[in-house]
Amino acid sequence: xxxxxxxxxxxxxxxxxxxxxxxxxxxxxxxxxxxxxxxxxxxxxxxxxxxxxxxxxxxxxxxxxxxxxxxxxxxxxxxxxxxxxxxxxxxxxxxxxxxxxxxxxxxxxxxxxxxxxxxxxxxxxxxxxxxxxxxxxxxxxxxxxxxxxxxxxxxxxxxxxxxxxxxxxxxxxxxxxxxxxxxxxxxxxxxxxxxxxxxxxxxxxxxxxxxxxxxxxxxxxxxxxxxxxxxxxxxxxxxxxxxxxxxxxxxxxxxxxxxxxxxxxxxxxxxxxxxxxxxxxxxxxxxxxxxxxxxxxxxxxxxxxxxxxxxxxxxxxxxxxxxxxxxxxxxxxxxxxxxxxxxxxxxxxxxxxxxxxxxxxxxxxxxxxxxxxxxxxxxxxxxxxxxxxxxxxxxxxxxxxxxxxxxxxxxxxxxxxxxxxxxxxxxxxxxxxxxxxxxxxxxxxxxxxxxxxxxxxxxxxxxxxxxxxxxxxxxxxxxxxxxxxxxxxxxxxxxxxxxxxxxxxxxxxxxxxxxxxxxxxxxxxxxxxxxxxxxxxxxxxxxxxxxxxxxxxxxxxxxxxxxxxxxxxxxxxxxxxxx
Amino acid sequence: xxxxxxxxxxxxxxxxxxxxxxxxxxxxxxxxxxxxxxxxxxxxxxxxxxxxxxxxxxxxxxxxxxxxxxxxxxxxxxxxxxxxxxxxxxxxxxxxxxxxxxxxxxxxxxxxxxxxxxxxxxxxxxxxxxxxxxxxxxxxxxxxxxxxxxxxxxxxxxxxxxxxxxxxxxxxxxxxxxxxxxxxxxxxxxxxxxxxxxxxxxxxxxxxxxxxxxxxxxxxxxxxxxxxxxxxxxxxxxxxxxxxxxxx
Amino acid sequence: xxxxxxxxxxxxxxxxxxxxxxxxxxxxxxxxxxxxxxxxxxxxxxxxxxxxxxxxxxxxxxxxxxxxxxxxxxxxxxxxxxxxxxxxxxxxxxxxxxxxxxxxxxxxxxxxxxxxxxxxxxxxxxxxxxxx
Numbered sequence: 026x027x028x029x030x031x032x033x034x035x036x037x038x039x040x041x042x043x044x045x046x047x048x049x050x051x052x053x054x055x056x057x058x059x060x061x062x063x064x065x066x067x068x069x070x071x072x073x074x075x076x077x078x079x080x081x082x083x084x085x086x087x088x089x090x091x092x093x094x095x096x097x098x099x100x101x102x103x104x105x106x107x108x109x110x111x112x113x114x115x116x117x118x119x120x121x122x123x124x125x126x127x128x129x130x131x132x133x134x135x136x137x138x139x140x141x142x143x144x145x146x147x148x149x150x151x152x153x154x155x156x157x158x159x160x161x162x163x164x165x166x167x168x169x170x171x172x173x174x175x176x177x178x179x180x181x182x183x184x185x186x187x188x189x190x191x192x193x194x195x196x197x198x199x200x201x202x203x204x205x206x207x208x209x210x211x212x213x214x215x216x217x218x219x220x221x222x223x224x225x226x227x228x229x230x231x232x233x234x235x236x237x238x239x240x241x242x243x244x245x246x247x248x249x250x251x252x253x254x255x256x257x258x259x260x261x262x263x264x265x266x267x268x269x270x271x272x273x274x275x276x277x278x279x280x281x282x283x284x285x286x287x288x289x290x291x292x293x294x295x296x297x298x299x300x301x302x303x304x305x306x307x308x309x310x311x312x313x314x315x316x317x318x319x320x321x322x323x324x325x326x327x328x329x330x331x332x333x334x335x336x337x338x339x340x341x342x343x344x345x346x347x348x349x350x351x352x353x354x355x356x357x358x359x360x361x362x363x364x365x366x367x368x369x370x371x372x373x374x375x376x377x378x379x380x381x382x383x384x385x386x387x388x389x390x391x392x393x394x395x396x397x398x399x400x401x402x403x404x405x406x407x408x409x410x411x412x413x414x415x416x417x418x419x420x421x422x423x424x425x426x427x428x429x430x431x432x433x434x435x436x437x438x439x440x441x442x443x444x445x446x447x448x449x450x451x452x453x454x455x456x457x458x459x460x461x462x463x464x465x466x467x468x469x470x471x472x473x474x475x476x477x478x479x480x481x482x483x484x485x486x487x488x489x490x491x492x493x494x495x496x497x498x499x500x501x502x503x504x505x506x507x508x509x510x511x512x513x514x515x516x517x518x519x520x521x522x523x524x525x526x527x528x529x530x531x532x533x534x535x536x537x538x539x540x541x542x543x544x545x546x547x548x549x550x551x552x553x554x555x556x557x558x559x560x561x562x563x564x565x566x567x568x569x570x571x572x573x574x575x576x577x578x579x580x581x582x583x584x585x586x587x588x589x590x591x592x593x594x595x596x597x598x599x600x601x602x603x604x
Numbered sequence: 605x606x607x608x609x610x611x612x613x614x615x616x617x618x619x620x621x622x623x624x625x626x627x628x629x630x631x632x633x634x635x636x637x638x639x640x641x642x643x644x645x646x647x648x649x650x651x652x653x654x655x656x657x658x659x660x661x662x663x664x665x666x667x668x669x670x671x672x673x674x675x676x677x678x679x680x681x682x683x684x685x686x687x688x689x690x691x692x693x694x695x696x697x698x699x700x701x702x703x704x705x706x707x708x709x710x711x712x713x714x715x716x717x718x719x720x721x722x723x724x725x726x727x728x729x730x731x732x733x734x735x736x737x738x739x740x741x742x743x744x745x746x747x748x749x750x751x752x753x754x755x756x757x758x759x760x761x762x763x764x765x766x767x768x769x770x771x772x773x774x775x776x777x778x779x780x781x782x783x784x785x786x787x788x789x790x791x792x793x794x795x796x797x798x799x800x801x802x803x804x805x806x807x808x809x810x811x812x813x814x815x816x817x818x819x820x821x822x823x824x825x826x827x828x829x830x831x832x833x834x835x836x837x838x839x840x841x842x843x844x845x846x847x848x849x850x851x852x
Numbered sequence: 853x854x855x856x857x858x859x860x861x862x863x864x865x866x867x868x869x870x871x872x873x874x875x876x877x878x879x880x881x882x883x884x885x886x887x888x889x890x891x892x893x894x895x896x897x898x899x900x901x902x903x904x905x906x907x908x909x910x911x912x913x914x915x916x917x918x919x920x921x922x923x924x925x926x927x928x929x930x931x932x933x934x935x936x937x938x939x940x941x942x943x944x945x946x947x948x949x950x951x952x953x954x955x956x957x958x959x960x961x962x963x964x965x966x967x968x969x970x971x972x973x974x975x976x977x978x979x980x981x982x983x984x
């Protein structure tokens with residue numbers, strides 16, 4: 026059985042839905058399939074809180090946004106991509122406004138912008154502190170207007186179809202029934218988000234298992250910069266739930282156990298009562314997370330049942346500001362920590378939040394495989410380099426989602442229809458999946474055991490600080506885990522809505538990504554941005570002003586190589602904050 | 605207080621031999637910070653991998669994890685075990701929807717209705733992006749803000765006896781969303797939407813039970829939205845009666 | 853047409869006594885039931901008007917009928933339900949009416965106060981008419 030379209034988009038979050046709309050606006054006669062393992066409103070874009078950056082105020086400029094992004098990324102960003110990005114971000118955000126997004130406003134009715142980490146000027150658009158939620162719902166509701174978009178809700182894509190070297194669709198399981206079908210097209214866009222769930226403590230939802238990255242990787246597209254994993258400085262201790270950077274942008278302080286604003290000890294500026302851009306609590310996320318680790322070593326953090334934490338102090342902001350600008354923060358603290366940030370200190374710690382790395386693409390979203398495009402957190406263009414600035418990822422989804430959509434539409438217009446070979450690929454995949462399902466009832470490991478072990482390995486070896494020995498041991502253990510995962514037990518052999526089967530498939534993908542992260546980290550013998558090596562503590566522009574590319578070898582192991590960064594107008598410099 | 609709690613979970617596995625709907629008891633740790641969802645994850649990871657349910661963000665924003673907990677529609681990620689101790693805690697799929705399997709219900713009807721009410725900005729004339737934003741004061745934003753907070757969790761549909769008795773009813777969340785756009789100062793499509801809402805299975809099926817708003821975890825107040833929409837629909841009907849020459 | 857997949861869906865029927873399952877549902881049904889008693893009062897009012905129109909003896913006959921103990925009990929119960937009807941209706945008004953004055957939304961309790969005040973004024977007027 027097969028469904029035939031022109032463009033197949035895997036993933037229905039910010040980037041995926043934007044791409045679908047972009048295809049429809051490029052050519053409404055193209056038939057678009059949007060394939061997602063969850064209903065679109067559940068995509069993880071929904072939980073983004075703080076805002077989306079776009080330079081629109083008179084005192085701001087595109088060059089400044091570009092510079093902040095490039096320096097924030099420790100000069101690993103491709104500067105041509107950044108220049109396009111900062112130019113298009115305001116237009117994309119404005120387009121969202123025209124589609125109904127309820128951006129917060131100034132009293133005169135214009136769009137309001139606020140400060141955010143690592144940005145020298147105020148340029149972050151926001152919709153209270155539920156920006157991702159409003160953005161996603163606006164995109165989803167707007168996408169309902171287009172009759173040429175067909176949604177495949179709760180279909181899990183397991184393999185890319187390739188005909189004559191061209192990517193031309195996916196094989197996917199319809200979760201509801203267990204049916205396995207091929208969904209073909211003349212181009213494919215992958216927008217499935219990142220893979221934070223390879224780590225144990227993360228702001229990411231359960232669905233962030235890097236499925237699309239694994240799909241592309243297995244089909245032969247290289248992944249890029251996988252070692253760069255962002256820790257967000259303020260997540261709640263047990264759940265990992267995100268407390269938005271906007272809390273610090275509005276003036277929140279980070280205090281250690283002595284009530285001391287410890288960031289001043291780490292070359293991030295001197296403490297002022299109010300927030301100062303690019304200083305102290307508004308420094309870049311990698312530096313703040315690293316400062317936390319140092320405080321732990323010095324014994325100045327607070328002990329909690331879930332490990333060391335520091336305190337986020339919002340009390341001086343007052344109830345009025347918290348209710349107006351940070352209502353969701355207040356709700357989350359009340360529900361998940363049983364405290365009220367108006368009166369209490371909020372316990373926080375760094376948690377994994379975002380993957381700078383992903384499927385290697387050019388600035389139009391094209392990957393190394395003809396017909397395959399990628400956008401959003403799944404892709405690595407790279408505009409975020411070694412460390413992403415907060416409020417750059419929502420516009421990234423929009424700008425590159427639109428670009429990838431347009432590129433996919435143009436490609437589909439000229440590409441030939443997929444040949445009969447894909448039918449066979451579909452049958453083979455169906456047989457593989459069925460064998461896999463029924464063979465596993467004799468497995469010895471539980472999926473959750475392997476998953477938890479993988480997460481522990483990653484936290485130890487690929488956390489905020491890394492070293493060669495731990496990484497080498499981790500690489501070996503991960504390879505072993507990958508083999509064990511192939512036969513992990515699956516209790517549930519039914520076809521209908523088999524979430525355990527999906528968990529097993531997700532796990533095999535995650536293990537491949539985990540290996541990519543560890544191998545890339547091992548081969549990068551320097552410290553830059555979010556990748557910090559205790560055995561190589563300095564940045565080394567001579568050897569490593571380059572992206573890490575990782576290809577999949579036939580035996581499944583990762584092979585790392587390097588690709589120079591595109592520098593246009595901003596030669597590498599020092600990252601300076603607080604001065 | 606014991607350190608375990610029993611979750612009495614509704615199971616339905618149509619493909620199995622004895623696949624009739626039944627309850628199964630599972631003992632899970634009673635941890636201070638655990639939500640019902642953490643209990644379900646414990647069951648799936650450690651006790652019985654065949655249990656099927658939806659979840660994702662575990663912070664009450666994605667709307668996936670709605671289920672009946674002790675007969676009340678709740679987000680299982682925001683309902684805590686310690687508040688339900690000593691148990692047993694009865695967990696069932698959302699009321700008023702057909703059950704596909706275990707705790708998973710079929711949402712096709714809701715997704716269809718969401719599209720029916722035209723939940724997008726409708727304008728007679730669009731301006732290009734270069735001309736920047738449509739101005740909207742904070743007061744105008746406040747007019748519809750509350751109704752834009754719906755996470756599509758469908759607890760309101762589970763709570764609504766009208767929807768339970770008549771699945772043709774468009775339902776609280778869909779009407780609240782339509783009303784959100786009607787109130788948006790940038791929108792000009794309220795008459796188009798009111799035509800849809802003014803059908804019998806639109807706003808007029810609602811008898812203001814009010815349970816939808818009681819169940820809503822986000823304070824959207826869909827019941828209020830529906831009554832306001834009724835007023836608007838009635839006013840619209842009167843206007844079109846008295847002024848039949850208005851365009852469209 | 854139902855597909856084989858959908859045919860295996862478990863569809864739970866709403867039980868006949870669904871309204872006993874939750875207090876809020878029962879209160880809702882009582883509220884709706886109160887309309888019957890409102891209708892009863894309307895009928896009694898119409899009969900009163902007809903009796904007055906037919907002269908003093910018809911009017912007296914009406915008063916005698918209404919003095920029947922069973923009818924008194926019924927009317928007391930009906931009064932309780934009518935008050936329930938009026939109070940629940942009044943309390944729901946602010947949800948349905950969003951009133952704006954000078955850019956700000958009038959708070960619910962002000963609208964509520966307005967509704968009850970209006971009710972009080974009308975009741976006082978009618979009471980004065982009757983007593984006069």
